[in-house]
Amino acid sequence: MTPLRPLFLLDPDVVFLNHGSYGATPRPVFDACQEWRLRLEREPVQFINHELPGLLRRAREAAGExxxxxxxxxxxxxxxxxxxxxxxxxLPLAPGDEVLTTDHEYGAIDNAWLHVCRKRGARYVRRPVPVPAGSDAEIADGIWRGVTPRTRVLMLSHITSSTALRLPVEDLCARARTAGILTAIDGAHAPGQIPLDLRALDADFYTGNCHKWLCSPKGAAFLYTRRELQPMIEPPVIGWGYGEHRKLAQNPDYVDALQWLGTNDPAAYLTVPAAIAFQREHDWPRVRAECHALLGESLHRVSALTGLPPLYHADHQYAQMAINALPRIGDLAAFNRRLFERYRIEIPCLEWNGRQFLRIALQGYNTRADIDALLAALAAELPGGLTKRGQI
Ligand SMILES: Cc1ncc(COP(=O)(O)O)c(C=O)c1O
Known part of the structure; x- marks a missing residue:
């Protein structure tokens, strides 16, 4: 695989198999971010009052492209x-309205919807999506069976966190549009990991992180809202971009209202174009394909070691991140700590629906040697009774 590891700031003593949690930023992109900070600090007033509106517009244009x-x-x-x-x-949810989702959603996002639904008297309906996964059509049909006459919103991860499953959001957004149901897609793991085309997807709302798979510095994400629905959006903080005292009109009711929330550090946003350029310069489609191929091989090796079958119906249901089932481990957190303390392997061991999994995430800086190290550690640390322990 491409020798990208030296371009990342990661500790060379750590086998880093957890790009999924917070991403990791390459040095040229990190340097670009520091450059923005320096530019701001040299003349904060000129920079923030006069240069920043245009710079943010250009950064949004790069993201739009x-x-x-x-x-x-x-x-x-x-x-x-x-x-x-x-x-x-x-969203104007009324008592009795339903928000349909799955039992694979990220905890913080579940919390947000549960809070809003509780306040409005609406129901948050979590449809189970089985693991091992079925075909895309089976997943989509299973979720869609949760639609009732009260369903107002379909909220789905594009790629789930705990189970790293790529949900068939294209099919489900199309069904929802026909049925008059709003769609809200949690794309925390999508930008940079899979090709994204928001026009083709045609969701009503889509939020995605740049700081995970696009490798931008932390604190950069985007919110897309279909034009007709933008008047619904209320910023969580009312600042200069909102209401009568608006000074900086771009798309005043939407962009300005969310963009000018008070003084903050805009460097991460301004660096997104550099993150996009970094991936272009390093032939990211090839990097992705290599990571995906190595991940497929890794899943089979871990399965051979544990004797537990792979969990995906088809290869396209995961991209650069995927899970393996673990045999029952008493104290999963202690097991996870041992992988780090004894072997310097950074990898999430997680519980979902009472079951235990290992989530492998591969980025351009990983190599087969990282997977060899993981397999050796698992062979030594997994509890007894593994069917084919010798096969790593
Ligand atoms: C599916 C999903 N949604 C949302 C988030 C939240 O991302 P952030 O912490 O950047 O807001 C995550 C984080 O891992 C996630 O996996």
């Missing part, structure tokens, strides 16, 4: 949690 979306429908926000909170609070 990358995501195939009109830049005026996109606004930078700190993270996907923020984005999904804005969406959940915007």
């Amino acid at each position: 990358y995501l195939n979306a009109d830049p005026d429908d996109l606004v930078y926000i700190p993270n996907a949690t923020f984005g999904m909170n804005v969406i959940a609070r915007a």
